[in-house]
Amino acid sequence: MRIRRVFQVTGIVVVVLVVIGVGIYFAIVSAINQDPFAPIYAENCAVCHGENMQGGAQGPALVGAPLVHGESVAELIQSISQGYPAKGMLGWSATMEESHVRSLAILIAEKRVDRQFTDFKMDKDLVVPTEPFETELATFRLETVATGIDPYPFSIAPLPGGQILVTEKKRGLSIIYPDGTRSDPIDGAPETSELGIKILGLDYGIGWHLDVAPHPDYATNGWIYLHHTDLCTGCEGVKDNLLPVSMNRLVRGRIREGKWVDQEVIWSVPETFYNLTPDIGAGGRIAFDPEGYVYLSIGIKGGYFEGIQDLGAPYGKIHRIHDDGTIPVDNPFLHIAGALPSIWTYGHRSPQGLEFDSKTGKLWGSEMGPRGGDEVNFLQPGKNYGWPLYSIGVDYDGTPVEYWKDLGIEFDLEDIEQPVVDLTPSPAVSSFIIYDGKAFPAWRDNFIVGSLKATELYRIEITDDKHMHTEILIKDLARIRDVETGPDGLVYLLLEHEAGSLIVRLVPESQ
Ligand code: HEC
Structure with a gap:
């Protein structure tokens, strides 16, 4: 049974959330001094x-x-x-x-690069520059599209007609209108929760709205896909705890007269996989390809290293399904006993970006390592991307990533897929697009990649799956949580800030 309720952060909840088995907190805190x-x-x-x-x-x-x-x-x-x-x-x-x-x-x-791995830049001054950015292949300005967004947003989805869907992790799904005003959170969408704690300026909660994406045929079918962490208040028996638990889930619905209607659950897992691990490691992206497949990214939602190398658990995986939730007959682990049939790739840590390149027919992902080991990956079916057996980076306390010792897993480094782009030292890579708009013809097919703590936007050239060149398009701006191409071909950025998040767009400067 699920009850709609907002949970207060009580002392007990704080203690329990801190104590649960995500070594990440202790690792950061102990390394900070x-x-x-x-x-x-x-x-x-x-x-x-x-x-x-x-x-x-x-x-x-x-x-x-x-x-x-x-x-x-x-x-x-x-x-x-x-x-x-x-x-x-x-x-x-x-x-x-x-x-x-x-x-x-x-x-x-x-x-x-003067980057402290403990400085998350949540409170850095956020001023949108008015002067043009002159970069290698284009000159552009930043234009503010909307202000006053919650400090913890996750996703934007510009729609034809000028509206933008936005998710705020704790408030839910809303619409930003072309004049910059916005709707209330859409009634009837999956519930969100205030439950959580703050550590070193970052929020660790459960029951969040993550990626939102219109179906490729949205103009005719109206479907909106929402990746969220489903808060189960009736699962208190799960994992022997007394608190609500959560787990990634994909739903689709339509917005009609300001309400979320026609909801269908597209992907979910049994309640035994629900847990108290904070949603900050949940991943949470959605990608569509033109053939009707949907991909979703799930991070360390079961713990810092639990279940990620286990094909029977949903954590640390990219999953692939049909847009109605059915399982494709050619998924790589479909016939492996005990494996979840939706798994496409595994061994992911914090997969914050996911995009299908319809020109090449390839799926790409970005993910954060701990200290170093941020990656852009070509996601090939059935491959292992290494977490938590190995990372190019080191753990927060400076030691090598080698949890294979704790897990008792022997492996061959050759069997671990290495990144196409290694982003070490960690910029805290977030979301990206593979640019295919008309506004910046010189950037066609380039990866435009956001970062959180580096507060930078990158343009990365990849040819034949090889990293050719990286340019920093914008430096010293703000935590960039999401990057999207609008129907107008402009590049939209969701900038995260504790005093209120913003949406800006890159507009080419006429020469
Ligand atoms: C006895 C002096 C000395 C010590 C001790 C020393 N280095 Fe060096 N290091 C040098 C010199 C001299 C060069 C310049 C080599 C050159 O110009 O080709 C150099 C070069 C380097 C470079 C390459 C710099 C470049 O421009 O590419 C790195 C990196 C480096 N050292 C790191 C270290 C680290 C890390 C340590 C400690 C573990 C260390 N060094 C200890 C003298 C030293």
């Missing part, structure tokens, strides 16, 4: 490169200037491991653990 690798740098490297990497008499600056031997984490690892004996730096591979070398490389990479 001091980076565990700062002392290793101080002890071994500061004598030549300076206490703050600013350079010294015996070694060059590692920040503030281009590096001679390369700036990627792989190149930094190479520099540190092999050294430059002729110039006075001995290689460290013989005397330092490989994982320490990697952690030092990530420390240097973070410092180079």
Whole structure:
């Protein structure tokens, strides 16, 4: 039985939510005081490169200037491991653990972009610049479309006719009208919850609205798909707790006279998979392809590493279904005993972006690693993307990601699909589009990718599944939660901020 109710955050709820098995909180909190690798740098490297990497008499600056031997984490690892004996730096591979070398490389990479992995930029000043952005292939301005959105939004979906659907995690689904005004939350849509806690400025709740997307034939069928975390207040027996629990679910419905009607559940899992793990790791995106398949991304909703490598659990997976919820007959694990038949790929951590490229017929995803290991992936059926066995990044406390030890899973690195784009140090990659609009012809087929804590927008060129080039289109703006192409071909951004979130769009500047 489900009851509509708003839960108060009580002391008990806070304690229970903190204590549940998502090591992420403790990992962040314990790492915040001091980076565990700062002392290793101080002890071994500061004598030549300076206490703050600013350079010294015996070694060059590692920040503030281009590096001679390369700036990627792989190149930094190479520099540190092999050294430059002729110039006075001995290689460290013989005397330092490989994982320490990697952690030092990530420390240097973070410092180079002045990005603290604990600084989420929720309260950073948010001013939309009025001057044009002159970038490599286009000049554009930012235009504010709507203001006053909840500090925790998730998704925008520009519709033909100028309306924009927006989801706010705790308020639900609303419509923004072309004049910037908005509707009340749409009545009858799945319930949301205020239940949650704040840690280090980020919200950890359950019962949230996530991605919203119109069906490709929306103009004729009116279907709107909503990925949310279904709050079950009648499942208190699940996992022996006394609190409401949640789990990802996909529904579709129509909006008629301001109400959510005709709702159908398209994808859901049994109540045994519902749990208390906060929805911040739920993933939550939707992607359609032109043949009537729907894909959905689910993150670490069962815990930091629980169930992600288990084909019998829905967590850490991309799922694929028909738009009416039936299971495609060619799904990769359909005939594997005990596997959930909707699974398309597995081993995902926090999959925040999902897009189908109809030109190439390929599905792409973006996901956040902990500290490093943010990725753009080509999602091929049946493949394993590695979490929590392995990551290019390190965990929040600076140690390597190797939960295979806890899980007792042996694996071969060759069987783990590596990212097409490695975004280390972590920008906290969010959502993206594969641009196919008319407003920016020079960006056609490029990936326009948002980031949260880096507050940057990227244009990434990928050719034949290879990363060719990355440009930072916008720097130092705000947490970019969602990126969409409007029917007008303009690029819409959902900017997240604690004083009120915004929707802006990129408008080309006539030359
Ligand atoms: C005895 C002095 C010395 C120590 C100790 C030392 N380095 Fe160096 N390091 C150098 C010098 C000199 C170079 C310049 C090599 C060159 O110009 O080709 C260098 C180069 C580098 C580079 C490449 C810089 C570039 O421009 O590409 C990196 C990265 C680096 N060091 C990291 C470290 C780290 C990390 C440590 C500690 C584990 C360390 N170094 C310890 C002297 C030192």
